[in-house]
Amino acid sequence: MAMTATAGHAHADPHHIGLVIEHPGPAPKRIVTAYGFWIFLLSDIVMFSCFFAAYAVLSGQTAGGPKGAEIFEQRNVAIETVCLLLSSFTCGMASIAADVRNRFWFYLGMTVTCVLGLIFLVLEFREFADLVARGYGPSRSAFLTAFFSLVGCHGLHVSAGVLWLLTMMAQVFAKGFRADVLRRMMCFALFWHALDIIWVGVFSVVYLLGGAP
Amino acid sequence: MSDQTHIPAGHDLAPGEEEQHGVGERILGYVVGLVLALLLTATSFFIAGTDLVWQPSIPVALIVLAIAQMGVHLVFFLHITTGPDNTNNVLALAFGLLVVFLVVGGTVWIMAHLNANMPPMDQIMRMQ
Incomplete structure (x- = not known):
């Protein structure tokens, strides 16, 4: 981060032995935090x-069980996709509202994001419960194991995201738009x-490619 | 380390952070991103179920559309751009993508060759 800022001074005295030049110092905490979180992501x-x-390796290994095309419902997946897309948009609106410190739009944006996330989770849970009830649980075949672990892992992330979202709303309610709360909000949006x-x-690889007959 | 929220010009940008824009411009950016993402999603779902195109082209089209949509998300939602203030974010992303392609590409490649070179299980059992 300091690289680009000091590039202009890189002439005769690269090691700053002579005079002390103006150094920008470490990057602001906001940049450091978000960059670290970006590495985590x-x-x-x-x-x-x-x-x-x-x-990708196991999608054909159905062990006599159902193929992807027999168990995936395109319409359900389309609704889930639209929910997540819209929630990404409302999350962006909430982070703009947080930057201009507008409580009303922040709460509204976060609430809509939360509701859309919950609709997504309910749809996914119903799909999983339906599959398990029909005897197509994760232990049925290698294909279903890979399917449940990939989609379930994403679902767990969304669940954690919803919890984080509610925490952010509570923190803004209790502490206001403090600098540390805004940093957390930024990481949440990322x-x-x-x-x-x-x-x-x-949805591209699992449901559309894997659902091809 | 100061807790300033507004970065002076000439500094780097954090991932997810935009250059200094008005609220209207920022909202417009998200609207454009949403419209593009919805268009690409709709195309993906349409292509997957249609008989109108040459069938072997469908998987390729789906992958291309998915990568395009990920690009749209990165630019319009995560604000990862090619500007000089974004170099560190882009470099980290490039390294992440390298690992992703090594893992996915390598796995698919090796496992396909293993499958092609190995006789089915019942033949192995008969050989013993």
């Missing part, structure tokens, strides 16, 4: 890529948008 994406790789990116991979 990338490592989370790497973890998801392992689940994707397992699914987390929520990153989950949406992973869902793009899930």
Whole structure:
């Protein structure tokens, strides 16, 4: 981070032995925090890529059980996708409202995000419960194991995101738009948008590619 | 380390952070992102179920659409751009993508070759 800021001074005295030059010092805490969280998100994406790789390898190994095309409901997945997309948008609105310190729009944006996230979770839970009830649980075949672990891992992330979202609303309610609360809000927005990116991979690879007859 | 929320010009940007814009411009950015993402999603779902295109092209089209939509999310929602104030974020992303492609590509490649080179299980059992 200091690299770009000092690039202009990189002439005759690269090691600053002579005179003391004006140094910008460490980056502001807001940048350091968000950058660290960005690294975490990338490592989370790497973890998801392992689940994707397992699914890609195992998607044909149905062991006499159902194929993807027989159990996936395109309409359900489309509704889930629209929910997550809209929630990403309202989350963006909430973070703009937090930056301009507008409580009403912040609470409204976060509430809508929460409701959309919960609708997504309910739809996914019903899909899982329906599959298990029909005897197509994760232990039925390698394909279903990979399916449940990949989609379930994303669902767990969304559940954690909803809890985090409610925490952020409570913190803004109790502490106001303090600098540390705003940093957490920024990390939350990054987390929520990153989950949406992973869902793009899930619906494309698992449901649309894996659901092809 | 100060807790300032407004970064002076010439500094780096945190991931998820935009350059200094008005509220209207920022909202417009999210609206554009949402519209593009919805269009790409609708195209994906349409392509997956249609008979109108050459069938072997469908998986390729789905992957291309997914990557395009991830790009839209990165630019319009996460505000990862190619500007000079974003270098660190882009470099971290590039390294993450390298690992992702090594893991996914390597796994699919190796496992496909293993499957092709190994006889089915019942033949192995008969050989013993």
